[in-house]
Amino acid sequence: MIDTSSDPAVAMRGITKRFPGVLANDHIDFEVQAGEIHALLGENGAGKSTLMNILTGLYRADEGEIALHGRRVDIRSPRDAIALGIGMVHQHFMVVEPLTVAENIILGLNKPRFALNMKRAEEEIAALSQRYGLRVDPHAYIWQLSVGEQQRVEILKMLYRGADILILDEPTAVLTPQEAGELGRTLRHMAAEGKAVIFITHKLDEVAEFSDRVTVLRRGRVVATLPTAETTRSDLARLMVGREVLFRLEKEAVEPGETVLDVQGLRALGDKGLPALQGVSFQVRAGEILGIAGVAGNGQRELAEVLTGLRKASAGRVLVGGRDITNRSPRVVIDEGVAHVPGDRLGMGLVPDLAVSDNLILKSYRQPPFCGGFFLHRDSINEHADNLIAAYDIATPSPATPVKLLSGGNLQKCILAREITTGRGLLVAVHPTRGLDVGATEAVRRTLLEQRAAGMAILLISEDLDELLAISDRLAVIYEGRIMGVVDAASADLEEIGLMMAGTEVSTSNPKP
Amino acid sequence: MNMAMLVSILAVTVQAGTSLVFATIGEIYTERSGILNLGVEGMMLMGAVAAFAAAYHTGSVWLGVAAAMATGGVLALIHAFLTITLRTDQTVTGLALTIFGTGMTSFLGQRLGPAGKPLVGLIGPRFERLPLPGLSDIPFLGRALFRQDLLVYGMYLLVPLAWYYLYKTRPGLHLRAVGENPQTADAMGVSVSGIRYAYTVLGGMLVGLGGAHLSLAYTPGWTENLTGGRGWIVIALVIFATWDPLRAVVGAVLFGGVNAVQFRLQAAGTAIPPAFLGMMPYLFTILVLVVITWWEAFRKRVGAPAALGLPYAREEKG
Numbered sequence: 001m002i003d004t005s006s007d008p009a010v011a012m013r014g015i016t017k018r019f020p021g022v023l024a025n026d027h028i029d030f031e032v033q034a035g036e037i038h039a040l041l042g043e044n045g046a047g048k049s050t051l052m053n054i055l056t057g058l059y060r061a062d063e064g065e066i067a068l069h070g071r072r073v074d075i076r077s078p079r080d081a082i083a084l085g086i087g088m089v090h091q092h093f094m095v096v097e098p099l100t101v102a103e104n105i106i107l108g109l110n111k112p113r114f115a116l117n118m119k120r121a122e123e124e125i126a127a128l129s130q131r132y133g134l135r136v137d138p139h140a141y142i143w144q145l146s147v148g149e150q151q152r153v154e155i156l157k158m159l160y161r162g163a164d165i166l167i168l169d170e171p172t173a174v175l176t177p178q179e180a181g182e183l184g185r186t187l188r189h190m191a192a193e194g195k196a197v198i199f200i201t202h203k204l205d206e207v208a209e210f211s212d213r214v215t216v217l218r219r220g221r222v223v224a225t226l227p228t229a230e231t232t233r234s235d236l237a238r239l240m241v242g243r244e245v246l247f248r249l250e251k252e253a254v255e256p257g258e259t260v261l262d263v264q265g266l267r268a269l270g271d272k273g274l275p276a277l278q279g280v281s282f283q284v285r286a287g288e289i290l291g292i293a294g295v296a297g298n299g300q301r302e303l304a305e306v307l308t309g310l311r312k313a314s315a316g317r318v319l320v321g322g323r324d325i326t327n328r329s330p331r332v333v334i335d336e337g338v339a340h341v342p343g344d345r346l347g348m349g350l351v352p353d354l355a356v357s358d359n360l361i362l363k364s365y366r367q368p369p370f371c372g373g374f375f376l377h378r379d380s381i382n383e384h385a386d387n388l389i390a391a392y393d394i395a396t397p398s399p400a401t402p403v404k405l406l407s408g409g410n411l412q413k414c415i416l417a418r419e420i421t422t423g424r425g426l427l428v429a430v431h432p433t434r435g436l437d438v439g440a441t442e443a444v445r446r447t448l449l450e451q452r453a454a455g456m457a458i459l460l461i462s463e464d465l466d467e468l469l470a471i472s473d474r475l476a477v478i479y480e481g482r483i484m485g486v487v488d489a490a491s492a493d494l495e496e497i498g499l500m501m502a503g504t505e506v507s508t509s510n511p512k513p
Numbered sequence: 514m515n516m517a518m519l520v521s522i523l524a525v526t527v528q529a530g531t532s533l534v535f536a537t538i539g540e541i542y543t544e545r546s547g548i549l550n551l552g553v554e555g556m557m558l559m560g561a562v563a564a565f566a567a568a569y570h571t572g573s574v575w576l577g578v579a580a581a582m583a584t585g586g587v588l589a590l591i592h593a594f595l596t597i598t599l600r601t602d603q604t605v606t607g608l609a610l611t612i613f614g615t616g617m618t619s620f621l622g623q624r625l626g627p628a629g630k631p632l633v634g635l636i637g638p639r640f641e642r643l644p645l646p647g648l649s650d651i652p653f654l655g656r657a658l659f660r661q662d663l664l665v666y667g668m669y670l671l672v673p674l675a676w677y678y679l680y681k682t683r684p685g686l687h688l689r690a691v692g693e694n695p696q697t698a699d700a701m702g703v704s705v706s707g708i709r710y711a712y713t714v715l716g717g718m719l720v721g722l723g724g725a726h727l728s729l730a731y732t733p734g735w736t737e738n739l740t741g742g743r744g745w746i747v748i749a750l751v752i753f754a755t756w757d758p759l760r761a762v763v764g765a766v767l768f769g770g771v772n773a774v775q776f777r778l779q780a781a782g783t784a785i786p787p788a789f790l791g792m793m794p795y796l797f798t799i800l801v802l803v804v805i806t807w808w809e810a811f812r813k814r815v816g817a818p819a820a821l822g823l824p825y826a827r828e829e830k831g
Contacts, residue, residue: 088700094697096689107690116681247783
């Protein structure tokens with residue numbers, strides 16, 4: 001099936017790329033054969049995306065050369081890459097929302113010279129989507145499509161251009177397990193037709209499930225290239241991280257206490273004025289982590305915002321510790337002891353240009369010992385910062401460093417440190433480990449489990465099913481603003497969760513407390 | 514109010530609206546590419562003075578039109594260079610362009626006449642009314658719409674063309690994509706800066722043409738601050754039109770209509786002070802903007818190009 005005798009479809013040799021202060025790619029050698037699915041595995045910041053952006057002409061390599069099918073090429077721009085048959089499906093979809101599917105697919109082509117013949121394009125696209133089993137309506141506008149459908153548009157876009165080298169950047173991150181399986185079949189089909197498929201991932205399961213070979217990157221370098229069949233999950237993890245990784249965090253048994261968060265029939269509108277929450281009810285008890293699972297954009301963000309006072313509820317009630325905080329201001333919500341770890345760390349969680357020490361008192365600067373009426377007490381603020389930096393192992397040059405200079409993991413530690421010191425009772429955490437490397441992820445999850453043991457009620461909103469299964473006690477699946485079911489995390493059935501994420505109501509496998 | 518009066522109000526409406534339609538479509542194209550150019554007022558004034566001076570000295574209104582479009586285009590090119598290549602703040606750069614244009618025209622107006630004398634008060638060539646045979650005899654509408662100058666007829670052609678180009682052609686698709694999502698357009702091999710340069714300059718040329726209609730047809734001649742804030746009205750009309758060339762006409766006609774009625778009232782000698790009547794079109798513009806902004810559902814559904822005002826650089830690493 002994989003023909004290794006002929007020249008590889010892609011051969012990148014000695015690729016080096018520097019960004020200010022970062023060596024993103026350090027003399028990377030990378031080869032992909034026609035007809036194979038090749039996984040590019042590595043942690044965030046390992047240089048996977050940079051390498052692929054060089055192959056697609058978005059970045060220029062500082063050193064190294066690229067050959068396609070044995071022929072040396074110079075890729076100066078995305079246009080060159082497309083002309084050479086290289087197509088990339090980006091993690092953040094490259095689609096223009098106000099345009100239709102067909103308009104997006106023909107974008108950038110110079111085939112119709114002037115007047116657009118949308119009818120013909122739509123017919124061609126329909127034929128192509130039939131052939132590869134990529135169901136999507138060419139007339140639909142992108143903003144009407146689900147995330148999975150948008151991804152199909154992206155793949156069709158590449159196939160329409162006749163790409164024979166396909167690159168997918170973390171393609172399953174936004175899919176339900178069923179959609180991911182469907183994508184896997186499509187990729188197989190394409191490889192069987194002789195296309196070279198590269199997919200970037202940091203999920204070990206996907207490597208085993210989808211790929212023929214795997215190349216592991218760490219800190220901008222190639223650590224190994226192996227046939228997938230000859231590897232194990234723990235081998236790959238060790239190669240990727242550079243040390244042994246614990247897959248299961250020790251989760252001690254905690255007897256849940258009183259109900260801390262009681263959400264009753266909550267409704268709210270989204271940014272576009274359409275209903276985002278349509279009658280959500282659930283409870284979280286002290287010493288319990290309730291995970292909210294679901295495909296992005298099903299009301300998770302709106303739910304977190306209503307709970308923390310950032311969005312108005314149109315109906316329903318939110319009770320924290322028995323007190324009604326529905327539609328109260330964020331200030332009141334903070335004073336009620338609700339801690340919030342927002343999904344957008346630098347945008348909502350921290351003030352990027354303020355010092356670490358100042359960010360650590362953003363929710364308590366009004367109170368002593370940090371403030372005596374009008375003036376801030378620098379000494380107490382700095383002492384507080386020193387304590388938290390030590391306690392949460394925040395790597396920062398000094399407490400006075402602007403927080404935006406810290407890495408993602410340290411940003412999250414800052415937020416957790418602040419929220420846990422000000423919060424009492426309830427913690428709302430949104431995508432707390434998104435974009436973090438394995439080490440930082442472990443630290444964040446451990447902190448959440450510690451708070452659980454200390455009696456905090458935690459609402460964990462995440463798109464990472466593995467994470468939800470690993471640390472939550474119960475799992476509620478949200479779909480189009482409704483809870484489709486609540487299951488026990490320990491005995492959860494992945495199939496069942498996937499169905500609920502896709503909108504099938506499943507009888508709740510354990511009764512609500 | 515009799516029929517003749519209505520015909521005359523409608524005719525004045527079209528005349529008053531023509532410069533606005535040119536400039537609004539120009540600015541729509543510029544903003545569709547993601548570049549906000551608040552220099553419309555300055556470019557329009559420069560276009561008007563260039564048109565009148567060139568027509569006066571050469572005797573040709575067409576050379577006047579060419580001068581106006583060239584002037585508008587060059588000023589827009591400066592804006593493009595600053596905001597696209599040097600990535601300066603678009604709002605500040607555009608405002609500077611307007612301030613520059615206002616000052617420069619007041620200077621040029623004093624110098625561009627014969628032998629370095631002022632242009633103010635001179636009478637030069639103008640676009641004459643040219644009734645279209647046949648069409649102009651249609652009762653009411655024909656009399657109002659087809660007894661106009663050539664630039665007005667040009668405007669009639671431009672509007673459907675601008676719409677067709679934007680929505681039904683390949684370059685139009687690229688233009689829309691660049692203003693909405695430059696990253697995507699770039700990844701699909703569309704040149705973001707190329708498109709932004711092209712439509713910023715094209716927009717400037719159309720704004721200059723709008724200025725030419727003022728000084729060569731609507732109010733022939735040159736006086737300081739001839740545009741009377743029309744450049745700012747254009748900025749408002751772009752929003753009112755929700756970046757759509759056809760709706761730009763509705764806005765321009767509404768504004769021109771209020772203007773025409775206001776003239777009519779002044780001529781009829783009402784008790785309302787003329788200064789208040791003169792304010793009407795501008796008050797009306799503010800009112801329209803307030804209503805549009807309040808109408809939230811509407812605003813969210815058909816919003817501005819998503820990348821409007823944002824510079825784009827490919828190798829930007831967060």
